[in-house]
Amino acid sequence: MENLSSSPLTSGLNPFGGLCFPRGTALISNALLNKGTGYSERELDALGLRGLLPPRIFTMEEQVERALLNFRRKTDPLEKYIFLTTLQNRNETLFYRVVMDHADEMIPIIYTPTVGQACLEYGAIFRSPRGLFITIREKGRIAEILRHWPVADVRMIVVTDGERILGLGDLGALGMGIPIGKLSLYSACAGLHPSYCLPITLDVGTDNASLHKDPLYIGLNQKRVRGAEYDEFIEEFVTAVQAAYPKALLQWEDFGNSNAFRLLQNYRSRICSFNDDIQGTAAVALAGIMAAMRLNGGRLEEQKLLFLGAGEAGTGIADLYVAAAVAGGLSEREARARCWFVDSQGLVVRGRPGKLAHHKEPYAHDRAPLATLAEAVEAVRPTALIGVSGQPRTFTPEIIARMAQFNPRPIIFALSNPTSKAECTAEEAYRHSSGRAIFASGSPFPAVEFDGRTFVPGQGNNVYIFPGVGLGALFCESAQVTNGMFLTAARTLAGLVTAEDLAMGRVYPALTRIREVSLKIATAVAHEAYDAGLARVPRPADFEAAVRACMFEPVYRDYV
Ligand code: NAD
Numbered sequence: 001m002e003n004l005s006s007s008p009l010t011s012g013l014n015p016f017g018g019l020c021f022p023r024g025t026a027l028i029s030n031a032l033l034n035k036g037t038g039y040s041e042r043e044l045d046a047l048g049l050r051g052l053l054p055p056r057i058f059t060m061e062e063q064v065e066r067a068l069l070n071f072r073r074k075t076d077p078l079e080k081y082i083f084l085t086t087l088q089n090r091n092e093t094l095f096y097r098v099v100m101d102h103a104d105e106m107i108p109i110i111y112t113p114t115v116g117q118a119c120l121e122y123g124a125i126f127r128s129p130r131g132l133f134i135t136i137r138e139k140g141r142i143a144e145i146l147r148h149w150p151v152a153d154v155r156m157i158v159v160t161d162g163e164r165i166l167g168l169g170d171l172g173a174l175g176m177g178i179p180i181g182k183l184s185l186y187s188a189c190a191g192l193h194p195s196y197c198l199p200i201t202l203d204v205g206t207d208n209a210s211l212h213k214d215p216l217y218i219g220l221n222q223k224r225v226r227g228a229e230y231d232e233f234i235e236e237f238v239t240a241v242q243a244a245y246p247k248a249l250l251q252w253e254d255f256g257n258s259n260a261f262r263l264l265q266n267y268r269s270r271i272c273s274f275n276d277d278i279q280g281t282a283a284v285a286l287a288g289i290m291a292a293m294r295l296n297g298g299r300l301e302e303q304k305l306l307f308l309g310a311g312e313a314g315t316g317i318a319d320l321y322v323a324a325a326v327a328g329g330l331s332e333r334e335a336r337a338r339c340w341f342v343d344s345q346g347l348v349v350r351g352r353p354g355k356l357a358h359h360k361e362p363y364a365h366d367r368a369p370l371a372t373l374a375e376a377v378e379a380v381r382p383t384a385l386i387g388v389s390g391q392p393r394t395f396t397p398e399i400i401a402r403m404a405q406f407n408p409r410p411i412i413f414a415l416s417n418p419t420s421k422a423e424c425t426a427e428e429a430y431r432h433s434s435g436r437a438i439f440a441s442g443s444p445f446p447a448v449e450f451d452g453r454t455f456v457p458g459q460g461n462n463v464y465i466f467p468g469v470g471l472g473a474l475f476c477e478s479a480q481v482t483n484g485m486f487l488t489a490a491r492t493l494a495g496l497v498t499a500e501d502l503a504m505g506r507v508y509p510a511l512t513r514i515r516e517v518s519l520k521i522a523t524a525v526a527h528e529a530y531d532a533g534l535a536r537v538p539r540p541a542d543f544e545a546a547v548r549a550c551m552f553e554p555v556y557r558d559y560v
């Protein structure tokens with residue numbers, strides 16, 4: 001098996017097809033190879049750099065200090081995002097050193113919540129391109145466009161069509177911030193070499209009328225193409241990806257739910273692929289519920305889950321909960337009966353006016369309709385309330401208080417992103433439950449002081465799951481990414497939550513442990529792939545060591 005930590009870029013070959021390693025300004029402007037002010041005296045002479053850089057040579061540590069100084073000088077998160085993006089486009093090694101060594105501080109900037117603001121303003125803050133934009137007008141030419149990407153050995157593609165960006169809706173081509181951010185997390189959190197990563201936006205138009213009028217909008221100024229033409233476009237894209245990058249894993253990201261479920265179903269056995277909004281979210285939420293069992297002393301099979309929002313995230317979580325509960329002894333019917341949904345039309349029940357979307361049908365209960373979440377809470381008396389609706393402040397003080405009357409330790413997860421969309425704040429969850437809520441959110445909330453205690457809310461961030469799952473699948477060149485792998489990832493993550501985490505109310509490990517978390521998940525996922533006969537390279541003797549050896553470390557290498 002090839003070592004995923006060394007790419008053609010770092011082994012000294014020219015990935016761009018030329019005959020020699022870049023020199024002079026070509027080297028300085030190559031972000032994957034550039035060392036900023038860190039070239040040695042020998043390199044300055046041998047690579048035609050002498051005079052192009054100031055004479056003093058700085059160590060990586062000194063460069064990190066300078067980057068941090070400039071980063072912290074900025075008070076606006078969006079300015080911090082722009083700073084980090086510019087650093088990434090100039091010197092990827094330094095960018096990853098900074099992000100990895102200060103994960104707690106950097107991840108909320110390169111990903112949610114700040115990435116949401118960055119996407120909203122992507123046109124206004126646009127400086128230099130990253131990734132591929134493939135528009136519906138290029139239908140018939142996708143293979144040609146993939147050839148424009150300078151690296152031949154792509155392993156990880158995150159692709160969006162921008163229709164449902166976080167909880168912000170249809171942002172069209174502005175959604176490019178999401179694939180870029182997710183791939184940065186693959187490299188920072190799971191050590192996938194950045195040169196293997198390719199962010200792609202499929203621009204089929206947007207139905208967001210305000211973007212049509214925005215003079216700075218960067219995408220196609222037309223309504224979304226749907227139906228057969230859309231499907232043909234996707235089919236051509238998948239076929240072209242398979243031909244150009246046969247070892248690549250494709251991650252579907254932030255598609256609207258009318259396409260997301262269908263695309264996952266249609267392609268998951270044809271190309272190694274998964275949908276993070278459905279499957280990654282499911283694993284991270286289930287891991288949080290599993291860890292919560294250690295706080296409330298309950299059993300997974302006894303929980304009653306009430307979801308606000310019956311889309312990709314909600315039904316994805318329910319599906320994985322059902323798989324876990326079935327493994328714990330329930331029948332599928334019994335497990336499904338423990339999941340309830342309220343969507344924009346009220347409680348999801350059979351016979352409700354209008355047609356139920358396919359993904360909601362298995363969770364439609366036989367009972368009278370109810371219009372509101374408050375009524376549903378009274379009727380269902382759930383042990384866990386899970387917000388995945390994109391509707392802020394819908395977990396009202398009264399609802400939280402009722403949850404705390406029904407349960408000694410109610411599980412309250414407000415997972416909608418970004419922070420402005422959360423169903424309640426951490427502070428509200430603790431205050432209105434008299435400090436008894438087991439709370440987690442999609443975007444981070446600061447620690448809360450309540451009743452003389454400090455609560456540290458857990459962040460149910462998909463970053464705990466997808467980088468490890470992706471690394472594991474790539475490591476063994478798995479033919480597919482199965483639901484079993486996500487269940488394994490959830491169990492592994494829950495097992496990494498420590499007693500200290502739980503003591504402060506946190507049902508996830510500290511983000512500073514993310515590399516270790518990703519390594520353990522990658523190892524477990526790869527095991528699962530080998531056991532299922534899906535791996536396409538031989539099984540190594542020392543599994544974890546072999547995965548660890550694959551992980552990219554941002555250090556400067558000697559070029560001469
Ligand atoms: P989606 O569009 O597939 O589903 C949204 C659901 O919310 C739909 O069922 C819709 O009917 C329902 N809804 C809309 N308005 C409602 C209302 N007023 N009352 C009740 N339900 C309402 O979106 P999704 O992919 O499921 O994502 C939903 C939210 O979850 C987003 O905010 C997203 O950021 C968040 N999310 C969080 C995580 C995480 O924290 N790890 C991961 C994925 C998604």
